[in-house]
Structures are given as C-alpha cells and as structure tokens.
Amino acid sequence: MNNTPNGPDVATILEVLRAEVRAAHANTQKSDDHSGIERELAHCAEEIEIARVVSAHWPLEGRNLYERGWAMINKVVRRYLRWYINPIVEQQNSFNDASARAIRQLIAANSELRAQVADLRSQLAQHKQAE
Template sequence: MTHPPTSTDIATILEALRTEVRSQRLALADADAATRGHTHELQRAAEELEYTRVISAHWPLEGKNLYEQGWALLNKVVRRYLRWYINPIVEQQNAYNEASARTIRLLIEQNSTLQHQIAELQRELEALRTQ
C-alpha cells in the first residue's frame, strides 16, 4: 500500500520545479543577450564597412600659399596623365569592396535568421520538456 503525498512533499516538488524553471529562463535570457550583443557588433561593423566601401581616386588638392598651390597644380596635372593607370585599379578595388560588403550583409542576415530559428527550437524544446 502506498502513502498519498503530503502537502509538504508537493510544496517541496513545486519549489524544486520553480527553481529549475527560473534557472533555465535565466540561461535562455543570457544566451539571448549574448546573441543580441554579437548581432549588434555585426551591424556596427557593417555600418563601418559602408562608410569606407567606396574609394575616390581624386581627392581635392588645395594649397594655402603660392608654393602649396604650385605643388597642387603639378599634382593635378600628374593625376590627369595617370588617370588611365589609376582609375582601373580604383574601380577594381571598389568592385571588390562592394562584393565584400554585400557578402557580409548577406551573412549577417543569415546569422540573424539562424539565431531566430535556434531560439524557436529552444522554445519548442522547453515546451516539450515541461509536458
């Protein structure tokens, strides 16, 4: 013959369950916070990449005095004659930067999607454990 559980046994079991649920919720919250932190860092890195993505081969040249203005004029003339050599290199670099930036944006989007899927799977697993 078995003894029916007493109210102290039930209270002890309920308290143990509550403690376990709290600890798992805290663990999930910590994991979500870490994920959000990494996602925020990725977004910031992508923004910095966008600022430096396009390179200009022709920065403005200015001089404050007559000597600097003479050098600026000489540099402008040299740039004009070397444009055929410099522009293709700059265009290649800009194309590479664009491809890299696009790849990183796509990777960030995919990472975000995967993080959402992981969170959903963890919620489903938690729901299955509580059943």
C-alpha cells in the same frame, strides 16, 4: 513544515523552482547577448558601407603659394597617371561592393538561423514540459 509521506516535499519544489529561474535567467542573458551581437553586426555593416567606395581623386588644396604650386604639379601628375590608377580603383570598388553584399547576406542568414534556433529551443522546451 512537516514532511508527510503523502504531502509534497517543499525542499524539492523549491529546488525545482530555483533551477527553472536559473534556466530562464540564462536564456534571458543569451538572448541579450544575441541582440548585442546583432547590434554589433549591424554597426559593422554600416561602417563597411561608409568605406565601400574608394576615390582616386582626393581634392588637393594649398594655403600658400608654395603649397598651391605643389598641388598644381600633383594635379598634372594625377591626370597623366589616371590611365594607371583608375583601373586599380575600379577593381577595389568592385571587390568592396561584392564583400559588402556578401557580409549583408551573411548577417541576414545569421539572423534567420538565430530565429530558427530560438524556435527549435522553444519547441523543445514545450515538448519537455508535455512529457
């Protein structure tokens, strides 16, 4: 094509288009990364919720007579140490509950901030296009 002084420069137009495609591709990758991060955060929150409650009394079982005897001794020891173990377990459970609640709130705040940043970026892009 001939470049005339009054006509459009094709090379410049192609370079601008390539830059816009690169920017759109970079934005798509960033949003994919964010959704991946949000999925990972949701998965971590589920794992925390599963392990949130601690039990002080796991079941004790024995397969043979010897193991049943030890299980019985351990059950008796647990009953006499309940006054010592239960307050510790309750403290751990309350800490786990508070931590899980805080993490859920942080995940929600993070998601809200991501939405606000995306909104601001789109407004900035619209403002730049208007200029």
